[in-house]
Every structure is written in structure tokens, then in C-alpha cells.
Amino acid sequence: MKVIVDAMGGDNAPGAIIEGCVLGLKDHPDMHITLTGSEEVIRAELAGYDHDASRINVVNTTEVIDMAEPAVEAIRKKKDSSMVVGLNLLKQGEGSVFITAGSTGAAISGATLIVRRLKNVKRPALAPMLPTRTGRALLIDCGANAEVRASFLAQFALMGSIYMEKVEGIKNPRVGLVNNGTEAEKGTDLTKQAYKLIEKMPVNFCGNAEGRDIVSGEFDVIVTDGFTGNVILKHTEGLAGTLMHMLKKELKSSLRTKIGAALAMPAFKNFKKSMDYTEYGGALLLGVNGGVVKAHGSSNAKAIRSTLRQAAEFIGGDVVGMIKKEISRISLDD
């Protein structure tokens, strides 16, 4: 299987990206990686690792898209950036998945402009994993579409279900629609209409998910618009950070609690691990004609390694082929 990786995107590029790729190649003996970026820099980094050079290809690029650049403009202007060249390689079939830890906006715009939507997909959606009480749930969309129609949400439910089944191995994933109440008639015009459409989709729709159900473990696929999803995703990160900050402060408040915290350290470490995004892989942009994975901007080598594992499952499960096939079966007009 062939994967393309943007060597220049993210806070820790290119070092962590390249280290992660070397680890990934060891995990997956049938994987081949094409790195896009400054060949000189990449070769110098690679020289530091024991690796099978025949399984790594470098495509030299001369530009990098910054996190802060306006996305569409950056994609249009920086034709020789590691992101644009990588997406073009994906389009040309030089790999099945493109991974970047660079700008989320540029990755979404670039995927839409270069790789293109799959036929009959109304809008691609960005889908990260959230930790839940019992495992993980896929949040779809978390920011590709701030404003949506009900039919988009219905398609998100289908694409998210296919992903959870094929990549995470969840049989018959339980789909929930984010709403401000559990009853079918609750919510905005949008959610009421989406409820009816999702009921008709070939997914295991389990009804509305209130805020309190998002990480309860009752749902495997959490469907929402990109505005609400973005708020949920970032609030999850922010609240987890705030709670840990508050708890740490209390634990440091006396000698007794300090000793207690030191003894309990293995538990805190395991807890932290279960919350650790570097174990989860990146967020998939579902609905485009290829695999596009947005890894966390602060990805370290371990996170890139997890993302490569995710890419391998994505390719093995033929998620793109499945979406293409299933999405055409149901015509949605609104």
C-alpha cells in the first residue's frame, strides 16, 4: 500500500514526521511512503535512521503553506508546496492516502479543489475521534462545513458508519444526531429534518445525542454540523485541560496529597494515555476521492505512526470504495 506524507506540515516537522514514517514502515512491511518537502532537509533527517530506502520516495518541493495563511488562496498560489504536491500525487494515484499535520483549512480546501468530492457526495466532512467512557466515537463533521443542509448530515451519518466499521472494526456502529433534547421532535428545523432523513439511511440510527451523550459511550458516530462539531471538539480539549489543571493544583496543595499523587502516578499516566490524541491517529476528510488525513498540528513521531496505522486500515477496508458505492444508493434532495 502506498501513502503520501507531507514532511513539512505541523509544529514538529520535518523531524517528528520523518521519524514517525520510519517507525510506520517497520510496522507495515507492505507500506511504501512518498514524502513531499525539501529533499535536502528530508534526506538529512532520514540519514539519522536505520531504514529501508527502497520503500521511501522523496518528491522535492520548494514551498510550505503556513498555518495562518488563507486556505483557498494558499492552495491556488503555492503550487509547489508540500501540501499541494502531495494532494496532486494522491489525485494521480501515486498513493491511496495523503497525510498532513499542516493547516486544517488548507488540507480541506486542497482536498476539495484538487482531489475532488466523490460523485453524489454533497460535502466532504472532517471526522476526528473522541475518547468516550467505553472507547472511542467518531465526530463528523468537526469543521469542514460550518453551515449544512439536512441531507449533508444524513450523508455524514453514512460515511461515519462506514469508517467506524471498516477502520475501527465496530459492527453496526450506533449513530447519534447531536441535538438539544432526545425526542425526535426536539431541536432546530435542521435537526428535525435531518432526523427524518437519517432514519431512511442504511445506518444503525439510535436517535438524538444530547451534549451529555457525546462521550458517554452510547454512540459510535456523532453526527453534527461543522460549527457545532468544531465547538464540541475544541471544548473537549479545553475542558479536559482545565479539569486536569484544577486537579493538579489541588494535588499540590499539601504534603499528604503530594505523596498520594506520587503513589498514584501510574494511574495518572494510564489515564493520560487513554486521553492521548497521539494514540488515535488523525481526522479523516471523508467524501473525497482518496484518503486525506489531517494529523494534529502538534503531532510527534508516535502520532504520525498511529496515523499510518489508521491509513493502513483505511486502505485495507477500502473506505473510499465503500462510500462511493453506498452513497449512490440513496438519493437525497433538500
Add this chain to the structure above:
Amino acid sequence: MKVIVDAMGGDNAPGAIIEGCVLGLKDHPDMHITLTGSEEVIRAELAGYDHDASRINVVNTTEVIDMAEPAVEAIRKKKDSSMVVGLNLLKQGEGSVFITAGSTGAAISGATLIVRRLKNVKRPALAPMLPTRTGRALLIDCGANAEVRASFLAQFALMGSIYMEKVEGIKNPRVGLVNNGTEAEKGTDLTKQAYKLIEKMPVNFCGNAEGRDIVSGEFDVIVTDGFTGNVILKHTEGLAGTLMHMLKKELKSSLRTKIGAALAMPAFKNFKKSMDYTEYGGALLLGVNGGVVKAHGSSNAKAIRSTLRQAAEFIGGDVVGMIKKEISRISLDD
């Protein structure tokens, strides 16, 4: 000051409600409470407590609105319910604040139908407190208006600011608009338009609040529509519960971590206290012609006591008068 309390609303009514009122009367020597509900039941409960009977008044009612009843219908039909009678007493000036731990929907509908909006207020909004890294923030709206116009959000910013200044004693409260990015041009048509309107309001507008900023302590007033606010509020509760569940599981995993957790117990208790809604009081419905407080459905006596403290501040700060005065100064048309 005179407060009206629904003795029959909430999971722990009437016992916890009445116990909380007895405690509140001791905290506030100038407070008088009117309880609505079954006089027989209330008198029997009151008999168990040492209290100044001259400062408690009981208005007998024969009906109770259930949590699950359709709100508007319940308000219209159950004329002799503890909720409807309490709201009518508020309207008639028999008290300045009405507190209920009963159905949120019924409290909102009842307040709007019976107590009525203040002149020039476009929509009342429900505003609970969230714990933050450094203190508390007011979330407005959390569910009274699933669909809003930009002008509603601008008024929420003003009403929330007045509340935080008068009740919580925060000078020049920092207002943030929930959005999927920090830049002014980010978001939906609604948030872009609201951004421009809030800039014109007499509030300390500090720009967009991304999900990660909601509990960071950077904002005192978090402005959003009732749909997003409801998801944020319930996700906050759900995520905090899930994280604590995961941490507890890890702490129980070995003898060492169990001993550590036992030693660290005072820290966990203090942490829990800082997250404890019973310390915070209830959610205010701002924008109606009187104080309407929705206490948590599972309120215990301590929560009711906190809510009475909040009511006293609300009355002392003349929040209703301030909103009435300030809201008329800026005309918003959209």
C-alpha cells in the same frame, strides 16, 4: 426582599427545597419566602425545622407539572400548579424572584407567557454558570432559543454582562462570542453578523471564543445560541463525568494507586467541590420582567441555599431594572 419558591419541583422536592429555604432564611435576615405547593405536605416538612414562621408564607396549590410534560400545554392547563401559581405571584409583585427546580421547558414557557418579556428584549435567555480555570463564566443562552437572530445574541451579551457585574461582582466582564475560529470573519452568517452587532453594544467584547476558550478563564460571558449552548452545557457535564470515571478506574487498578488515591483524597474532594453545581446557584432566565431562576433538577438543600444567595444578589443588584434601562438604549433591527 421577597422570594417565591416552587416547593414541588425537582427530584428531591419538597424535602430538599424546604430544608434549603430554612437555611436561606438564616443566611439572609431580611428575606421572606413564599412557598407554592401542597400546604399540608409543606407544613409537615417545615415542622421538622427550627424556623421563623413569620418569614415563610405558604400558598396552597393542587397540581404539579412533570418533567416530561409538553411545556406550553402544561403551563396553559395546570393553572393551579406550584409553577404557574409561583409565576403569577412573581407577576403580581408578591416577590422579586421565583425559583424552581422543576421542568426547564415549563419554567421558560411559563416565564414568557405569564411574567412576560421586558420591553425591547427580543428573547429571554437561560444563563447558567460554568466552572473555568480561574473562576466562573456565564453561558448565555443554554436552551431558551434553539434558533436565534444576530440581534438576540447582541442582547444576550448585554444581559449577561449586567448579570456578571451585578451578581458576581465582575467589573467590566469580558464577553466572548462562541465561534469556530478566533478571527472576526470566521463562522456562519449568524456569528459574523452577531460579531458586528456585539461590537456596537456597551459591553467589553473580547472577540470570538473558540471551543477551547469556553472554560479557559479568558471570558466571563460566553454568548451563543440556545442550541449550541445546550450542547456545551450538557457536554461539559458529560465529559467531566466521563473523565472522572476513567480516572477512578485507573486509580483502582493497583494497591499502590489505591493507597495514593486515599492519601490524595482531600485534593479530590476540593476538586469535586470546585466543580460542584450546588455551590453555583441556578440558571437565570434573563430578559423577563422579574427574576426567574431554574435550579438544577437534582438540587439538594445546599443547592437551594446557593440559589437563594444568588437571588439575594440579583435583587440587591437590581438586575431587572438595569436590563430594562440598558436594553432600550440600543435599537437593533435584523
